[in-house]
Amino acid sequence: MSDTPAAAIADLAPLDRLRQQKAWNWYDWANSAFYTTVLSVMFAPYMITVAGEAAGCADPDETCDKTVNVLGLHLAAGALPSYLISFATISSVLVLPVVGAFVDRSPYKKRYMAGFAWAGAAVGSQLFFLRGEQWQLGAISVVVASILAGCSLVAYYAILVDISTEDERDRASSRGWAWGYLGGGVLLALNLVLFLGHDTFGLSKGMSVRLSLLSASVWWAAFTIIPFVKLHDYAPRSVLPETGNIWKRSFGQLVVTLKDLPNYPMTLTFLLAYIFYNDGIQTVIYAASTYGEKQLGFGTSVLIGTILLIQFVAFGGALFFGRLAARYGAYRSILGGTFAWMGVVVAALLLPEKNVALFLLVAVAIGIVLGGTQALSRSFYSLLIPRGREGEYFALYNAAERGTSWFGTLLFGIMFQATGSYRPAILALIVFFVLGAYFLLRLDPERGIREAGNRLPAVV
Template sequence: MTPSPGSPGGIADLRPIARRREQRAWYFYDWANSAFSTTIAGVLFAPYLISVAENAAVDNRIDVLGLSVAPGALPSFTITASTLISAFLLPLLGAVADRTARKKELLAGFAWVGAAFAALLFFVQGDNWQLGVVAFIVANLCFGAAAVFNDAILCLVAEEDERDRVSSRGWAYGYAGGGLLLAINFLMVTFHDSLGMSQGMAVRLSMLSAAVWWAGFTFIPFRGLRNRPPEHVVPAEGGVVQRSFGQLWATLKGLRRYPVALTFLVAYLFFNDGIQTVIASASTYGVEELGFETGTVLAVYLVVQFVAVFGALGFGRAAERYGAKSVILVGLAIWMLIVTAALFVPERELVPFLILAVAIGIVLGGTQALSRSYFSLLIPRGSEAEYFSFYHAMERGTSWFGTLVFGLVYQLTDSYRPAIFALIAFFVVGGALLLKVDTARGIRDAGNEMPSVV
């Protein structure tokens, strides 16, 4: 019997088949968690919490831990608090994850706890804004924690040559799943009268559906992934928390050995902050500056979601041919064109606004998906969760820079056009830093296999 190529003794190598099976299961976590990020965090939570807080307001103010806060500012303060807390907690969680084989249990556990707290938003009504604040903070913390474990698992289920494709498909699944549920919820909220319910009930049911979606589809990666023993664990004494602090301290001291990964991380913080601010400000720009109805802007938001599916897949294919770094740089150049074009989009002209939305959809998923897979090449085996925890923690800890610039420019100019154009600085700085990243050196420093295309 003639041995099959690459398989000693004539035994076929079934590892690629097993990896593809796990990869398909892994994609579904992006499909699952996107329900929270789109339906709840992206669209419905903020306006609904404001309406509930307004019911409790006296002279347009509510008392938050002794501070007098306007109801309209409550969602921003809630998101900021959750973001800052997660920036401190995520690195410790990453250290825990790297010391255990039970990564899929941690992924699913945080997802299910997050979904349970997200489901509590259904019970937020009347003037009970406090429940909404607590439920969202815990759900958002769990969302970030689960994302750390999910990104670390990417390194376990995909070889270096596969990661751009696998990461891009995961993002595509996410945009498809999040967009599908958001479309259903959009119809439910829009036609709530025809369905015999109030708008508040429609919003609450929509947020509950996102929680159930998140929890339910998380069973697919939980059942389909397999655990692997940790690698290169730093010896330490004490309980799990003490040992994890020891691992974290060792990683912090060792960061200087991976200057390429650090350079990319700083570059990512800049251009990702620009991306997140454009997305967060797009609805405000469409309603306040261009004069569109909220329903129109939400419909355009759905267009972005579904175009992003094909954008992520297209960027993944391009990266297989040209390398992730080159494709990310092209994406950043398109982002620069987008914020420049935003200066000139005429008011109440839907076609130019749609063109801008399609352009955003094309680059949105692609740049984020490739950033995840590119960073995975620059970090050492056995510390994936820790490095991805820094990746997410630093992203969250600095996510206010873009919104601060946007707000300051608007304050000075009284126009959203120069405010959104000012974000070009984040793409310029991020792109310039990315140009300095030596991909081949970074992969060698981390001890990873060199992909066929760098």
């Protein structure tokens, strides 16, 4: 009889995990504001204007070949944002794996996530002072904040494994991405209202941008409080023993992981696939506004509306692909997504000039596959990571994403220079999705999950 009460008690673990997943989703909502408002939309054009003024351009809003001095290097004002983001990217490749090793050994992953986030938001808030001769402060701030944002994501992604089973991973990741697109889209919409109506609010154009840049950091820091308070701490699991001080242990673990990666050939194959198709995704997003303006002849209002449309459609796309994964598995859904991206590229190639309806239709397609492929890539990769190595393997994931994200833009630029048209340049991007699909087709997902020591979900 003593066993009867215990047997009657329901298993509350799934409810607890669901609460943790909902708390975890808030960090996607929080950090997406920085990536959307700052890195994707507001920072680059404003930095070009400010640096152009510092360089002495007669009209800093027009193309100007005058340079600014950055650590003894004379860089064109118009190219400065690209150089800064590239430098942040390269630095992240070196820093993130080390951070991942610390995260794997810590029972306080949420403290790493929040600590890096608040530090990044504090540094990012300095972008409010980006004006006149203070462009250097803005340059330093965007680089450091970008690196800290990447560090926080390493811990954030690692937490996903602690709060979800293999069968729950796709749903949790999809909801997180959906919340991220929604949060980033809401703040971006508010900031675009402020920017476009700055005269109505009694603000200068520059002040509206500076307030928008500041709002992203405030949003990032404020909403990070929710997951920091509500998430539990989890003890590290199956971490390989290392001797020496913490620096030696961290770098030692990185070396061990890099040497050990070939022992997980399916994990390596997926990373190669991800490098290619993610580069294609990032370049399509980067090139969309240029293609729309220069090739198809659309004005600023159409392009701004398209950016917001993609952001909000991606919210639904992430949830839709989450349902697809529940039925067909994450692997098949990602593979299907790469073929859908090929269709998007071909559709973009065939778009007639100044046809807003068709342009927006392609934008809807982009939003659907954008949210879905990114969300499921994260969850599927988590199944291919050996237990206890989540932080460092996700650091490799982020490093692979950031360290190669210039291939697509380089190809886009070369094709335009060779042909003088953006149509062949946009078509050339299909090669990244073809290569991504090639490596995905060489991947045996069940073998990869078993080799990593994880349990096979009901549907792969």
